[in-house]
Amino acid sequence: MAPIDGRGLPITTSSGEAAALYREGVDLLLSAWPGAVETLRRAVEADPGFALAHAALARAHAVRAEPQDARRHIAQAVELAQVNGTERERSHVEALSLAIGGQGARALDRVLTHLDTWPRDVVIFGLPLGAFGLFAFSGMAGHDQARVDLCERHAAQFSDEDWWFLTYRGWSQAENGAVALGRDLAERGFALRPANANGAHAVSHAMFEEGSGAAAEAFIEDWLPSYDRSGVLHGHIAWHQALAALERGDAARALSIYDGYVQPAASTGxxxxxxxxxxxxxxxxxxxxxxxxxxxxxxxxxxxxxxxxxxxxxxxxxxxxxxxxxxxxxxxxxxxxxxxxxxxxxxxxxxxxxxxxxxxxxxxxxxxxxxxxxxxxxxxxxxxxxxxxxxxxxxxxxxxxxxxxxxxxxxxxxxxxxxxxxxxxxxxxxxxxxxxxxx
Structure with a gap:
């Protein structure tokens, strides 16, 4: 049986070990959880010719603001995909290459075209989403609606148990004003995978938009200790907690959170x-x-x-x-x-x-x-x-x-x-x- 990724799409590798590590590493990447770089590096070591593993590793380095490593691995991915990649894999690598290269407008066009054919390619689907995604940084005033439209266009392609899609569909809906729906979706996604910083982040945002600051504080207080401080969203999720405390008038509590988790000397984000x-x-x-x-x-x-x-x-x-x-x-x-x-x-x-x-x-x-x-x-x-x-x-x-x-x-x-x-x-x-x- 041909190896597949976590959403059932074929991947070109001769190593079962590399395929398993790739699936694990992509899930860590999609959940902003520590270990993505290390896991994907092991996938590349298990099969140095695995183009998508190099591409995912490049994305993981980009997420950690390590541009040199990101550029090195995406260049290898482009070269390998041209030699042994499928049409989807070549398109996948091209979209990531444009995004990592800072060509936002071209990357967004490539991503949307790619998703018309392969909507379950979640590494690529994630590029336009989120507060810092290609839509948000496109300069368009309607990026909140654009994210919702993209998610809803392809919602039928995902199961009700897909924690990643539930997370980002929920975040997008909450940001666009459908707060109750967004919170419900985000909480369902988070329940399926609690070891998911993007999920906790989405739930926190939905609570903020709902005006449930006390609930957000309590939620983050309970969840944040499970997330290693090396995680890229640790300081930012603590910022949400500090913001909720500040909004209810507890400046001392807010400043204590800021000092401990958010300020430059404390955050590893x-x-x-x-x-x-x-x-x-x-x-x-x-x-x-x-x-x-x-x-x-x-x-x-x-x-x-x-x-x-x-x-x-x-x-x-x-x-x-x-x-x-x-x-x-x-x-x-x-x-x-x-x-x-x-x-x-x-x-x-x-x-x-x-x-x-x-x-x-x-x-x-x-x-x-x-x-x-x-x-x-x-x-x-x-x-x-x-x-x-x-x-x-x-x-x-x-x-x-x-x-x-x-x-x-x-x-x-x-x-x-x-x-x-x-x-x-x-x-x-x-x-x-x-x-x-x-x-």
Whole structure:
């Protein structure tokens, strides 16, 4: 019998051991669980000519922000697939090669074409999904709906017991506003495979969107000890817990979680998560009226500038804008505004003018020019989606507008915006700034 992957698709390898290791390694990869690289490396050692094992190993290195290893293995996969790969395997490797090579638009086109023929090819199906997937970072405003459409188009191809598909279908639905459905799907997927950081993440997001912050805190408190701190999502899932504590007004608890799991010195996550989690948490703390030690801001800004010195990644650029504004690094922030403006004019920044605009708004907010901040942010509110990420991550910019409205004296506008937010996502009113609006 020909060897198959975990979803029944044929794979080209002469080694039963390599095939078994590949299936195990892909499941670890899809669940963001430690051991994926090591397991897939053993699959390659068992059959050095196994193109898909090299490709999956490349993807695993990319997920861990190890670009040199990712490029080396995807190059080997491309070469091997041309020699002994099937049509699906060649297409699979091509899609991954484009994604790892940073060619997002071409990769997305290739992925969607590939899935029309092989929708159960889950390594490829995962590329457009998630907060940092090809859809989210495409610059499109409708990426939440696009993920739902893709999942629903191919839902009939997956069983009700497929933990991976349930997880990402649920996350996509919850992010797009179908929160009850999304939570149900995500929880079903998680129940099938609790050793799944992506599953725990999806459940946490659904709870956040539902306004069930206390439930999210308790869920993460119970589950997180089972996830090794080396896991790439460990710090980020702890960030969700800290955010829930902060939202209910327990700043001391939130800061304790931040210190222990989220700050750069504590987290072993991806640099993009560490930057955006640290910056958005500290900005929220300050905006909600809590004191933020200057040293925490300095550490977060230093880390961000070291890891991402070059502009051009919209999600990073706007968070760096917050960090540089908060730390008074006005010259560096103005340079980033100028650089991203030039990228927009050249047509090479997919998210467009919202990026330099949000950086200008951050500077105005930090300098207490709240009316100016409002004038910049209000027209951009519907464009924030273009930077990518999740609703939980982007909400920091909507909260910035809300606080700026309050502090500029536009109380009625602030109340209307708060009502809209609470209609979309119920949340506690325990924070001081929310109490002042409710008064």
């Amino acid at each position: 991806l640099p993009i998560n560490i930057v955006t989690d640290t910056v958005s948490f500290l900005w929220r703390m300050a905006a909600y009226g809590h004191g933020v030690p200057a040293e925490l801001w300095r550490q977060a800004a230093d880390y961000a500038e070291e890891k991402f010195p070059t502009p051009g990644q919209a999600f990073i650029d706007v968070h760096l804008g917050l960090a540089q504004a908060a730390t008074g690094r006005t010259g560096l922030l103005q340079q980033r505004i100028d650089d991203t403006t030039r990228l927009v004019e050249a047509g090479t920044l997919a998210a467009g003018p919202v990026v330099p605009g949000m950086c200008r708004a951050a500077l105005a907010f930090a300098e207490e020019r709240y009316a100016t901040c409002v004038a910049i942010l209000e027209p951009l509110a519907s464009e924030v989606l273009r930077i990518g990420g999740s609703g939980a991550q982007r909400e920091v910019f909507h909260d910035t507008l809300l606080v700026a409205l309050m502090r500029s004296g536009e109380t009625e506008k602030a109340r209307r915006l708060l009502d809209q937010r609470l209609h979309r996502r119920p949340s506690p009113r325990d924070s001081a700034w929310m109490r002042s609006l409710a008064a």
